[in-house]
Amino acid sequence: MAPKVVLVTGVADQLGGQLAARLADDPTIERVLGVDTAPPSVSLASRAEFYRADIRNPRIAKLIDSAKVDTVVHAAPRSGAAFKEHNVIGTMQLLAACQRSRTVRKLVVKSTAEVYGGGAGAPAVFTEQDAPDRGGDAVEIEGYARGLARRRPDVCVTTIRLAEVIGPRVDNALTRYFSLPVVPTVLGFDARVQFAHVADALAVFERAIAHELPGVFNVGGDGVLMLSQAIRRAGRVPLPVPRAAIGPATRLAGGRVELSPGLSRLLSHGRVIDTTRLKTTFGFTPKWTTTAAFDDYVRSFRAELA
Template identity: 80%
Template sequence: MAPRIVLVTGVADQLGGRLAARLADDPEIERVLGVDTAPSSVPRSTRVEFVRADIRDPRIAKVLTSARVDTVVHAAPRPGPGAKERNVIGTMQLLAACQRAETVRKLVVKSTAEVYGGGADAPAVFTEQDAAAKGDAAEIEGYALGLARRRPEVVLTIMRLAEIIGPHVDNALTRYFSLPVVPTVLGFDARVQFLHIDDALAVLERATTHDLPGVFNVGGDGVLMLSQAIRRAGRIPLPMPKAAIGPATRLTGGGVELSPSLSRLLSYGRVIDTTRLKTAFGFTPKWTTTTAFDDYVRGSTHR
């Protein structure tokens, strides 16, 4: 069943804002509500109705019920200061509101491949059957799965996105590759996999407009070695002991703050299998890992 009234969280971010705008362009969708605490990144020319609200506030339930929302796209989880409270507590409140709202029949959760963790003993390729590691992403997915058990009529789709990249994408990873000298972990050359932001938008749009329940990995085909990516970005690698990476990135400028998850990625890498995405979900990314990264390099504003 096609959605009629959609609520998208996290519209202050580039991904959430652009997704809300795309959904508002769909003539079969009557209303799109974009929720965030900061001003929306959605152009005013769209039909998106911006609602300044904090999903950690129980009053988010009033937004769902008063608008008779039938589809919720939770695109808000993001790193940064206060991420634990914002992401996990916010998700708890949002899903509690979804459980009480009788009109809600679909939930799409933007998750991340970080849910698998990573380390020296990690598998070469993660599939959806691999157990989630501890962390915010695993907690968020756990709460979503709990809602699906309590409300089995709700269609739940969880999309585990690889590292998002592309022209004008601003996150810790793109800032890392924009450093004039890029610190790397001595003795390691991680395998990395990227997802172009256009494919991330397309896959989340499909998850919203179609009933495709389940958990799906999303990433571009192929991998790059970290050393290859640095060379393609025209940067110079600087190998150093792992403990020195964080301080070194701060000293080199660029506003890079390496989270524990990103530090693991740059040491051990992470590759996800996307077979179910192509078969059960019916989507093949347009951009490979390599072409997505090259498009980021061409459009980078930090060169």
């Protein structure tokens, strides 16, 4: 079923805001509703409607019902301890509203490769069949999405597990980490890292919205970079510290950087995801490799400093 009325949560963030703006440019979609507690980070197209609302409030169900929303894109989950309540309680309320709705037929959920965790005994490459790590907001959010799929088999539920998103003007914990003049690393380790270009991430969400593609899909660029290589490509200087000091050292090096537990594990042990299902079952091949995505971020970062 082609979407007619789409609701996007998390439009204050770059990914959600850009997605809402792009959907509003699609003439086949009648209405696009953007929801967040703060204004969008990007200028929404004239057809996109912004609603300042907290998805933790049960009134989100009234908005879904009154607008006759048929497709919900849950792009609101954010990393960091400060967002735990918003992520978990907000998802519970939003998905409860979807379950009761008579019009919702599709749910697309933004998740993260952080659900796989990571450590000395972790697989070299994670596939969608690998069990998620215990705990973490993203693991809980995915659990609620699976519950909705069981209770409402008529709703197509697609979960997108993103590698670390990077690209021009992307502002997140990882891009702030690489922008530090001195970049703390874990002493004695050189993690393998993988990135998803923001343009590919947006294209994946657009395809999930336009087509019936239920299930869980890893999204990331082909190839990997060693953390040391990425730091050199960014023109930065590494500062090896003991693993327990990586978080405090990063905060001291630049106060705006807060490493989530999942990101800390990435920088300590690395994390690589398999994207075979994305290419075969989902029908999408990323245009940006991991290296090309990172270099595109570096070019834009240097241009901003010039």
